[in-house]
Amino acid sequence: MGGLWTLPFAVIILQIFTAGYCKGEGPCQLGLSSKLFMFRVNRNHDHMDKILGKVIFSDCSGHRRTQIEVDDAQFNVDQDGSLKLMKAVLSPKQHDSFLIHAFDSNGKEFTTWVRVKHDPASHQYSDLHHPNYHHSHAIDSVFAEQVSSPPAVDVLMFPHTSQGLRRRKRDWVIPPINFPENDRGPFPKQVVQIRSNKDKKVKMEYTISGPGADEAPLGLFTIDRTSGWLYVTQPLDREKQDQYTLLAHAVAVGQGITEVPMEIIVKVIDQNDNKPEFTQDTFVGSVAEASALGLEFMKVTANDADESGSLNADIKYKILIQEPELPNSNMFSINPVSGGIRLSSPGLDREKHRKYTLVIQAADMDGEGLTSTCRAVITVADSNDNAPQFDSTLYTATVPENKMGFVVVKMPVTDADEPHTPAWSTKYKIVQGNDGGFFNVSTGPNKLEGIITTVKGLDFENSMKYTLLVTVENDIEFATRLLTSTTTVIVNVEDENEAPVFMPKEKLIVRPEDMAVGSDLIRYVATDPDTARKQTLWYKIGSDQAGWLNVSRETGQITVKSPMDRESPKVTAGKYKALIYAIDNDDVPATGTGTLLIELQDVNDNAPTIDQGQIHVCNQDSEPVLLSLTDKDGPGFTSPFRVELQGTSRKNWTAKMNDTKTGILLTLKTKLDANVYSVILKAFDSHGLHQENTVKATVCNCRGANVVCSDPRTDIGMPVIFGILGGVLFLLLVLLLLLLFLRMKRRRSLKEEPLLQDDDVRDNIYCYDEEGGGEEDQDYDLSQLHRGLDNLKPEIFRNDVAPTYFIAPQYRARPANPEEIGNFIEDNLMAADSDPTAPPYDSLLVFDYEGGGSDASSLSSLNSSSSGDDQDYDYLTEWGPRFKKLADMYGADDD
Numbered sequence: 053m054g055g056l057w058t059l060p061f062a063v064i065i066l067q068i069f070t071a072g073y074c075k076g077e078g079p080c081q082l083g084l085s086s087k088l089f090m091f092r093v094n095r096n097h098d099h100m101d102k103i104l105g106k107v108i109f110s111d112c113s114g115h116r117r118t119q120i121e122v123d124d125a126q127f128n129v130d131q132d133g134s135l136k137l138m139k140a141v142l143s144p145k146q147h148d149s150f151l152i153h154a155f156d157s158n159g160k161e162f163t164t165w166v167r168v169k170h171d172p173a174s175h176q177y178s179d180l181h182h183p184n185y186h187h188s189h190a191i192d193s194v195f196a197e198q199v200s201s202p203p204a205v206d207v208l209m210f211p212h213t214s215q216g217l218r219r220r221k222r223d224w225v226i227p228p229i230n231f232p233e234n235d236r237g238p239f240p241k242q243v244v245q246i247r248s249n250k251d252k253k254v255k256m257e258y259t260i261s262g263p264g265a266d267e268a269p270l271g272l273f274t275i276d277r278t279s280g281w282l283y284v285t286q287p288l289d290r291e292k293q294d295q296y297t298l299l300a301h302a303v304a305v306g307q308g309i310t311e312v313p314m315e316i317i318v319k320v321i322d323q324n325d326n327k328p329e330f331t332q333d334t335f336v337g338s339v340a341e342a343s344a345l346g347l348e349f350m351k352v353t354a355n356d357a358d359e360s361g362s363l364n365a366d367i368k369y370k371i372l373i374q375e376p377e378l379p380n381s382n383m384f385s386i387n388p389v390s391g392g393i394r395l396s397s398p399g400l401d402r403e404k405h406r407k408y409t410l411v412i413q414a415a416d417m418d419g420e421g422l423t424s425t426c427r428a429v430i431t432v433a434d435s436n437d438n439a440p441q442f443d444s445t446l447y448t449a450t451v452p453e454n455k456m457g458f459v460v461v462k463m464p465v466t467d468a469d470e471p472h473t474p475a476w477s478t479k480y481k482i483v484q485g486n487d488g489g490f491f492n493v494s495t496g497p498n499k500l501e502g503i504i505t506t507v508k509g510l511d512f513e514n515s516m517k518y519t520l521l522v523t524v525e526n527d528i529e530f531a532t533r534l535l536t537s538t539t540t541v542i543v544n545v546e547d548e549n550e551a552p553v554f555m556p557k558e559k560l561i562v563r564p565e566d567m568a569v570g571s572d573l574i575r576y577v578a579t580d581p582d583t584a585r586k587q588t589l590w591y592k593i594g595s596d597q598a599g600w601l602n603v604s605r606e607t608g609q610i611t612v613k614s615p616m617d618r619e620s621p622k623v624t625a626g627k628y629k630a631l632i633y634a635i636d637n638d639d640v641p642a643t644g645t646g647t648l649l650i651e652l653q654d655v656n657d658n659a660p661t662i663d664q665g666q667i668h669v670c671n672q673d674s675e676p677v678l679l680s681l682t683d684k685d686g687p688g689f690t691s692p693f694r695v696e697l698q699g700t701s702r703k704n705w706t707a708k709m710n711d712t713k714t715g716i717l718l719t720l721k722t723k724l725d726a727n728v729y730s731v732i733l734k735a736f737d738s739h740g741l742h743q744e745n746t747v748k749a750t751v752c753n754c755r756g757a758n759v760v761c762s763d764p765r766t767d768i769g770m771p772v773i774f775g776i777l778g779g780v781l782f783l784l785l786v787l788l789l790l791l792l793f794l795r796m797k798r799r800r801s802l803k804e805e806p807l808l809q810d811d812d813v814r815d816n817i818y819c820y821d822e823e824g825g826g827e828e829d830q831d832y833d834l835s836q837l838h839r840g841l842d843n844l845k846p847e848i849f850r851n852d853v854a855p856t857y858f859i860a861p862q863y864r865a866r867p868a869n870p871e872e873i874g875n876f877i878e879d880n881l882m883a884a885d886s887d888p889t890a891p892p893y894d895s896l897l898v899f900d901y902e903g904g905g906s907d908a909s910s911l912s913s914l915n916s917s918s919s920g921d922d923q924d925y926d927y928l929t930e931w932g933p934r935f936k937k938l939a940d941m942y943g944a945d946d947d
Contacts, residue, residue: 082112083162084154090167091135107133107166109154122166124150135166160361165227228317233290234325240274240283243318247280248302248311255305256280260316262298273298273318282316290320291357322359327422328367328414330354335428337393341400342435342531352391352428354414368419373411384410384430388419393428402432403468435531436475438468440500440524442539450544454509460491461541463502465524474527478502483538484521491543493522504541512547513583519543552578552589552634554646560627565618565652570611573601577608578634578644587636594631594645598622601630601648608634610648618652619684626686627651654686659743660693660735662716667747668761670754671723679716679747683737690737698732698744705731705749724751726761863940880941 084107091104107120107129120129128136129152149167156162229244248256258280264272273296274283280302296318302311330352337350358364368388374381385396393410410428415421442465449461469475480493480502490508495501502524510518520541554576561574580587591608593601598620602613610632618626628650635643660683667677683690692713697705706719716733729749736742752761864879928939 082110082156084109084152084164086164088165088167089135089152093137093168102137104135104137104168107135107152107154107164109133109162119155121153122150127166228295228319230319230321231284231288232321232323233288234323235284235287237287239287240285243273243282243284244316245279245281246275246300246302246314246316250304250309250311254307254309256302256311257305259301259303260298261301261313262296263293264296264318265298272296275300284318288320290322290359291326293320294322294359295319322362322364324358324364324417324421326357326364326416328354328356328416328424330414330424330426333426335426336431337428338431338433339395339400340433340435340531341402342437343395343400345396345398346394348387348392348394350393350428350430352386352393352412352414352426354391354424354426356416358416363417364421365416366418367414367416369412369414370419371410372413372425373409375409376405378405383408386412393430400432401437402434402470403438406432408432434470434473434475436469436526436528437531437534438475439530439534439537440465440467440478440526441537442524445539447539447541448544449504449541450546451506451510452546453512453548454550456506456509458506460504460506460543462496463504463522463524463539463541465500465502465537467500467526469526472499475531476500477527478524479527481523481525482520483523485519490518491520510543510545511581512545513581516545517542518545547582547584549585549587549636549638549640549642550581551642552580552636552644554578554632554634554644557645558647558649560649560651562651562653563616564655565616566655566657567612567616569614573610573612573650574648575607575609576603576632576646576648578646580636582636585638587638589634589636592633592635594633596630598628600628603632608632616650616652617657618654618686619658623652626654654689656685656689656737656739656741658684658689659741660690660737661743662733662735662745662747665746665748666750667718668750668752668759669720670756670759670761671720671726671751672753672755674720675757676717676719678710679718679733681714681716681735685737689739689741692738694736696734696736698734701731701733704729707733718747718749720749720751726751726753866942884937 086108089105089107093104104127109120120133122129126137127150130136149165151163152166154162154164231243235241246258250256257277258275259277260273260275260282261267263269265274271285272288274285275281276283280300282298282300298316298318299313300316301313303309331354332352335350335352339347339349343349352369354367354369356365356367369386369391370388371384371386374383379399379401380397383395383397383399385394386392387394391412391414408430410430411425412428413423413425415423442463444463447461447463451458451460463480465478467476467478477495477499478501479495482491482493482504488508490506490510491504492507493502493504496503502522504520504522520543521538522541523536523538525536555578559574559576563573567573577591578589580589590605591603592605593603596613598614598616600612600614600616602611603609604611616628617623620628622628630648630650632646632648633643634646635641660681663680663682664677667679669675669677681691681693683693692709693716694709694713695707695716697707704720704722704724706721708717709715710717716735718731718733727750729751731747731749732744733747734742734744750761752759754760863883864876867873867876928935928942931939
């Protein structure tokens with residue numbers, strides 16, 4: 053059970069010694085001089101603002117006054133420790149004890165109890181016999197006016213009660229019992245003695261319960277059942293558990309009287325047994341090289357498992373090592389309390405030292421205790437502290453005149469800042485020499501190059517040279533004051549042959565359309581802008597669609613070549629357009645173009661014409677037919693028109709103008725037979741210019757305005773049309789039959805398509821024309837060789853159709869008589885043609901006899917020899933299928 057104890061209860065009398073020391077020669081007791089202060093008050097006589105006494109507090113700094121606060125509104129404590137009564141005390145059970153809080157110069161809080169003791173004279177009141185007001189005089193004898201030194205023995209007294217176990221109201225809390233962690237013993241070690249105020253009358257037995265006793269961790273605390281001494285059995289670890297709450301029990305032996313359990317809090321006093329631990333082994337940070345001094349850009353943190361707020365967990369940081377120690381060894385500093393790292397010295401340069409490594413120490417006990425270290429890696433971030441520099445301070449370029457978008461020069465630069473960052477990328481500006489806006493400068497694709505191009509065409513005759521001053525900067529501003537790099541670009545303009553220029557480029561003149569051929573229209577000339585060159589110009593017509601103009605080659609004088617006509621389709625809106633060329637005499641001539649617009653003034657040169665060439669009218673009660681008129685001339689030379697009938701047309705027709713004088717009303721005056729008639733009308737314009745017009749009028753057998761008729765000359769009727777169509781179809785049928793007959797006849801006269809293509813390789817016999825006989829063989833009978841050419845050729849030459857039978861023919865043996873050679877060849881040829889085993893589709897080659905009596909042997913000698921022995925032709929069988937026929941003919945036996 054927790055809570056406060058009422059006034060008649062015994063209190064804990066413990067001396068609290070401070071853990072701090074002053075900086076003087078001897079130890080100083082920091083804090084309140086006692087854990088419990090007691091003051092007496094007379095209930096009947098004490099009044100408001102009465103000083104009851106002083107609470108003693110030592111700050112170990114020489115200060116006499118401090119901040120002290122109370123938890124009870126009935127009392128007040130001044131800064132010097134004087135305790136005052138703010139209200140009259142009403143009863144002894146109220147305001148018996150309360151807490152006071154004192155704060156040292158560092159804000160550290162100290163707490164203790166103040167107990168108010170009522171004067172015994174006040175017991176005559178009705179509250180004297182209050183069940184909770186019984187007071188132990190033995191305890192009162194222990195207290196002085198201020199309990200400032202500990203008693204010989206620490207004792208916890210149970211309250212007196214005769215009613216057994218019951219819930220009781222508590223008005224104050226017994227302060228915790230402090231026991232240092234990691235105590236070396238020997239164990240078990242006494243902590244405090246617990247006693248009942250009845251132990252002098254009856255024998256009491258004591259027990260404890262709670263965590264550390266009969267609950268986990270078991271057996272950490274024990275109590276002597278007879279004496280009431282509380283022991284700790286092993287070292288305590290505050291980092292595992294900083295306090296233990298136990299309940300002490302007291303029972304009268306043999307009587308069963310049980311005291312109300314007393315709550316005991318054992319607070320484990322911290323010892324410096326844990327060193328600081330950094331939250332990371334390596335901390336990573338970044339600082340821009342152009343950062344201001346004192347900038348805190350990163351932070352390291354460490355934790356200490358010891359009691360928070362105590363000196364054991366009071367961590368201080370410091371830098372042990374800086375690598376590299378350039379440009380000096382104190383580039384960075386660290387806040388010893390927060391761990392914030394600051395830039396403390398100028399000279400950061402990423403281009404020289406991109407990274408620093410710091411070894412940082414954290415130590416507890418205000419920097420004098422246990423230590424640990426970590427690493428802090430600091431990357432120097434790039435700042436725009438290096439200005440881009442042109443590779444050259446002077447560039448010279450030559451640019452042809454009149455070139456737009458021409459690349460004048462490319463200007464590379466270098467920048468020592470980090471590549472591909474805004475502090476490295478460049479931009480350019482022409483600050484001088486570009487008054488006319490002729491040039492533009494841009495950044496090249498690689499971001500380290502300026503490119504100057506022409507925006508307008510340069511004119512050599514206007515300026516032969518331009519001098520530009522160009523600056524370069526980065527995409528972002530410089531981090532520090534830097535000198536901007538500049539370069540000078542001299543641009544020389546190269547003279548080129550420029551085309552002549554007409555002034556104006558488009559010239560308008562007004563001339564009448566009926567100007568005579570050869571008349572002068574205008575002198576249209578150009579000037580040569582190349583003043584530095586001595587050139588002459590000549591002229592020619594560039595475009596003259598109607599062919600109306602001539603131009604003088606030397607002077608540019610334009611004259612009329614052929615009659616002009618304002619009503620020509622080549623004229624648009626009354627204006628005729630022609631192009632005139634002016635050409636210089638340079639090695640590479642240049643041509644300038646001028647446009648001549650001739651606005652043609654109208655003259656009355658076109659008579660009105662009737663738009664309708666054919667009309668249809670009824671020969672009975674005919675209605676007038678409106679004929680419209682067209683005049684190509686302009687206003688003033690057209691309407692009002694008038695009309696006159698000519699010749700025999702006056703007899704049968706009447707013609708008059710409509711109300712607007714723009715159309716003719718033609719009416720049939722007499723009845724005419726249905727036919728086509730020519731009506732001649734002469735139309736006059738407003739100036740009397742006239743022209744005869746012929747209108748073909750078809751007169752129909754009808755009445756009034758409902759004209760329904762056909763041309764009598766072409767009305768041949770439907771039977772005639774059907775007759776014509778039938779005749780045409782009959783002729784087509786006869787023609788088709790004739791073509792089919794001719795095709796069938798042609799097929800019978802032509803042999804069938806050969807089974808082999810022309811390029812198929814076969815042994816063929818070709819017919820050659822006769823060349824005549826030799827000198828001595830003119831009388832040889834050549835008819836033997838020619839047999840079959842005239843009479844037998846149809847049978848000799850095959851139709852290249854595969855044979856349909858397979859009876860092997862008989863071949864004749866080679867004859868001994870040369871005169872039989874003709875029959876021999878003819879018979880064997882016929883046999884070969886019918887032989888299905890012979891090479892397929894052989895043809896006969898007919899050779900004319902060349903004559904006899906020559907030095908060369910005749911063909912008849914092929915079968916003879918000087919020795920009389922037959923020649924061996926068996927080797928022909930080895931020459932392949934093409935020589936098979938000869939091998940059979942000459943290599944066979946006689947039989």
